[in-house]
Amino acid sequence: MTDAAHSTTTTDDRSDYWNTYYAxxxxxxxxxxxxxxxxxxxxxxxxxxxxxxxCGNGRDSIFFAGNGHDVTGVDGSQSAVDACSALAAALGEPATFLQSAIDDPELPQRLSGSDGPHVVYARFFVHAITDEEEKTFLDLAATLTSPGDVLAVEYRTVRDQVGAKETGAHYRRFVLPATFQARALERGFEVTYAVEGYGFAKWRHDDAYVARTLFRRT
Ligand SMILES: C[S@@+](CC[C@H](N)C(=O)[O-])C[C@H]1O[C@@H](n2cnc3c(N)ncnc32)[C@H](O)[C@@H]1O
Structure with missing residues (x-):
């Protein structure tokens, strides 16, 4: 796994970048x-x-809420969460948004407590966090899920180190899918669907080489 193509590395720098971006x-x-x-x-x-x-700008959380799911979006950026909350209110969608770093020890408790089938969903998040934070993310996913629940992830892989990127320089990692999957398996998930390639997440000139994986909690 490599830590390439990032110009900012401290937590504060990363937070500043995303706060400015979403504001x-x-x-x-x-x-x-x-x-x-x-x-x-x-x-x-x-x-x-x-x-x-x-959850970034909340587009996916709001989409899931509009399709009848009970949604909580979490992001480390306060300006992202403020924008998500304002957007959900303007659209009348009942999604809830929380500001939290992925490694905040209070996050599992803030997200716990509801019955029924769960999905832990993360798009373009795994490559935006550090290797250590990836393990914390998977620990959290295991804590929040029960047998039969779903973990759904899409992230830039090691094969995405070349090629145009639409967003400017910021912390970004290129992830080795085999390592990510092994870590998920260690925490009680099994792969139910996995695919990699271009074309899944194209945005203007940026046709990311991604891994898209669904896991089921065993
Ligand atoms: C590439 S964006 C993806 C946003 C959204 N999921 C999407 O696909 O459009 C990565 C997001 O992760 C958030 N993030 C980065 N590091 C984080 C951390 N350590 N804890 C919580 N959120 C973090 C950023 O604020 C940003 O909104």
């Missing part, structure tokens, strides 16, 4: 969901509790 892009127009969100929604039978980690 400049706040909107109350209904956003399109990602391709990954529509794929995951199509795999779910009936309403789920969806916990989105690294």
């Amino acid at each position: 400049a892009r706040s909107s109350t127009r209904r956003p399109l969901p990602s391709q990954f969100a529509t794929f995951v929604a199509g795999e779910l039978e009936g309403p789920h509790r969806v916990i989105e980690l690294g």
Whole structure:
């Protein structure tokens, strides 16, 4: 696993980057969901509790809420969470948003407590956090899920180190899917669907080489 293509490395630098990014892009127009969100929604039978980690501008959380799921979006950026909350209120969507770093020890307790099938969902989050934070993310996913629940992730892989990127220089890691999957398996998940390649997450000139994986909690 490599830590390439990042110009900022401290937690404060990363937080500043995302706060500035989302503060400049706040909107109350209904956003399109990602391709990954529509794929995951199509795999779910009936309403789920969806916990989105690294929800960014909230487009996927709001999409899941609009499709009848009980959604909480979490992001480390306060400006992202403020924008998500304003957007959900403007659109009348009942999604809830929390500001929290992934490694905040209070986060598991803040997200616990509801019955029914759960999905832990993270799109373009795994490559935005450090290797240590990835382990914490997987620990959290294991804590929040019960047998039969789903972990859904999409992230940039080691094969995405070349190629155009639409967003400017910021912390970004390129992840080895075999390592990520092994860590998930150690925590009680099994792979139910896995695919890699271009074309799953194209955005303008940036056609990321991603891994898209669904896990089931055993
Ligand atoms: C590449 S963006 C992805 C946003 C959204 N999921 C999407 O696909 O559009 C990564 C997000 O992760 C958040 N993030 C980065 N590091 C984090 C951390 N340590 N804890 C919580 N959130 C973090 C950032 O604030 C940012 O919103």
